[in-house]
Amino acid sequence: MPSKPAPIKKAANKEPAKKEEKAAEPEPAPEAAPAEAAPAEAPAEGEAAPAEGEAAPAEAAPAEAPAAEEPKPPTPPPADAAAPAPEETPAAAAEAPADAAAPAVEETPAAAAEAPADAAAAPATEEAAPAADGEAPAADAEAAEAAPEEPKAPTPPPPPPKEPTSAPVDLFIEDKNDTSVTIIWSQPETIGHTGLDGYTIEIAKDGTEDWKAVNEEPQKSCRYVIKNLTTGDRLKIRVVAVNAGGRSGPCALPEAVLVKEVADRPKVRMPRFLRQRYVANVGAKINLTIPFTGKPKPVVSWTKDGQPLDTKRVNIRSTDRDSIVFIRAAERDDSGVFEMCVKVDDFEDKAQFILQIVELPGAPASLKIVDTWGFNVALEWTPPKDNGNTEITGYSIQKADKKTGDWFTVLEHYHRLNATISDLIMGNTYNFRAFSENKCGISESAIVAKQEAKILKTGIDYKPPEYKERDSSEAPKFTTSLNDRATTVGYSTKLLCSVRGSPKPKVQWMKNQMIIGDDPKYRQICVQGICSLEIRKPGNFDGGVYSCKAKNDHGEATVSCKLEVKQPAVADADKK
Template structure:
């Protein structure tokens, strides 16, 4: 075809609904020049309409020098693709609108920069398609370029977890996305303890995380992140459970050595259960002078009676706790134990006799009941002055493992001014208690 001389041209005889691209080249006596850029695809169809206005335009944020806008797409695009949007503004009472963006904005948000602090601005948005610019939508009211104060907020998505379970030696990362104005600061703390030396806190604008590496049972607990600015505070608490072996039992101690060559041990549960229930305890014994520990029993209680030990031998004992992850480190008794009957000095407890006085009316039978203790079991003797008392029709003496009782039918008048005494002894120590008759009462002298 022959070249055209005008800067516009109507192309005829195109196929309906077919898309075409166009380019233009200049021609002179020397020949044909370089082609122009290729146009956007254009469909050969009946002319379309301009788009309608966006349905909503609002201010989403602001600072001392900027205002951020958001808007919705037009309900009608005029039957053609929306190429972008034009943003215009006007200040104060002015009426002349000025375009803000030199190029079309392809998305539905834009931040207008370089504004004057405190000045009021109005904005309007228009969509553009291949037909042209559509109708405008203006903000409902003027907006000022000022800093906004927004309390901290935490963004939680479907992947957010507050409880984390990790195996011993593993790692875990706790993190949150946050926002607010001014930009909040974030701090991490562990309830009832300090952060591990293997922990690392990382905080950037809008995100903070706490990483725990080489986790052990000591990392089990609750961790709280505090996000704060001048407008408020937001806290989130995470729970971390480390599946580890339990800590050792506490305060393993000898409770009693019995005459049947057995030893009663007791202890307190571990400070840490390792993240799972304590299933039981394993008790081991080692004869003094050897290096071999031997399992002597298992229990779910906090005590155990070790039996069939060799009388006179000396033993060390240890206890291990067990959970589903395995055994704890052993906890040993502080000192070795010699398997023999312990020697406890004989003693009498007078606390059951108020003011250590026994009162009885003349001619009445009276009873003296005294608790006793000692290992081996002490021998008990009752005397009246220097006369040893025995069981008769007027005197009854009873002795059990831990008590002695004297019942007498002698009148107070007959015994006035005389002393009763109770003697408890074994081959180590002797204890005497003297009971003196005073008028109508007996007085205990220890």
């Protein structure tokens, strides 16, 4: 690559030589100075112009290259121009290495030597510098073509343009009244990379396009309450989404909205536990909440048993949605039928519940002893005058022995008004009392019978009944018979059977129809009808038929079995 610019440089340097020959001819000196001044002034404004000026010699260089293979020696400069030549050489040499490659530095002396020849008619100090400057841009352009280009970093793509979101969707009215309108909507389908800053809500009167924003700053929520409106106005409403890309298209209601309360028929929502009788004890705190619906706000009124409530006893607090009945400490007089009425314009709804305040009942009105016989006492009583504002669920009866005075409950949760008390002790005197019961519990006091019940002692002659004795006599009968057995010589064995009979039968054991008797080889036992015969270490002759015979006054019975006595097994080694 460095060898290519060399001939171009030489060809370029040859131009001044030709110019020298032309300068030797008799020409006016002032013309040579302007010819070189033009290229000298162009580099002062910009180096692009000299590069274009030198492009023509560079293109012509290949045509002249064969003639310029051996460069001619430079013509010695005149005496008056010899002094500026060394001054120009460093200047040209300083510019050439800064902008061009090493080969340009080798050609610098030739350029420095030829420059005075062109500037013979003018001062060297004024013309030499433009000549040197005119050569330097050519070298720069050649070096730029010859040097390899350095790779540049990839240029980042331009940021995507900021675009607004699409319009919000599904805008509709959630609620409205005389001074406000509540709207809700859904977010836009397309939001984009710039995100969503919020929404602007705008309104305009029906028939105009004078849209005004009702919120100062974009809001994030998809629900908004437009307040401080004038009743009766018809308004157009729309919502616009806002982000860094600007405003989206509007999403408007299809029709103008009339600012007016929507009338809704009133309805009392009576709780389930109040649909039946509500019972509370005396002194309890009553706090009942009954919700209702209706628009505009219904007018709530209460009555008790058809009369206005006593506000000193019952406090009523009503809101837009419910009404509360509050009694700090309930009394029995607070019981009754409470009715609630809600009214909107010409529409109304009523609901009622029953409040019952209860307490412990009083004692039964009376208690008396009706009759006494044997170990028994008959009692009767009457219901209490005060039932505690609820029904009586039962009675409790107690007795007390006059000797000890301790009371014991004999009847509990008893529903009738009469009872018979039994299992009393003869010779004792008893008192009786009765309690009443209801939902709250048992009465605090009781009524005591005025009379006393005395259980008298009476003489009793006990005659035990006569029973005919049962005849249990029975002839002997074996309930378990003997079973055939086999044993080995020298090993004791036992025969078992069971017999019954009344009177107790006498048992005899026999072998081969012969009574065994008191033979010590045999052991005979008979306990509670279980009969056993033990044969101690039987021999070869102890086998046979054994029988057991039972006999009493009513008959006899016999059972038999066969006993086989075997020889013990002998090993083959023992036989030898």
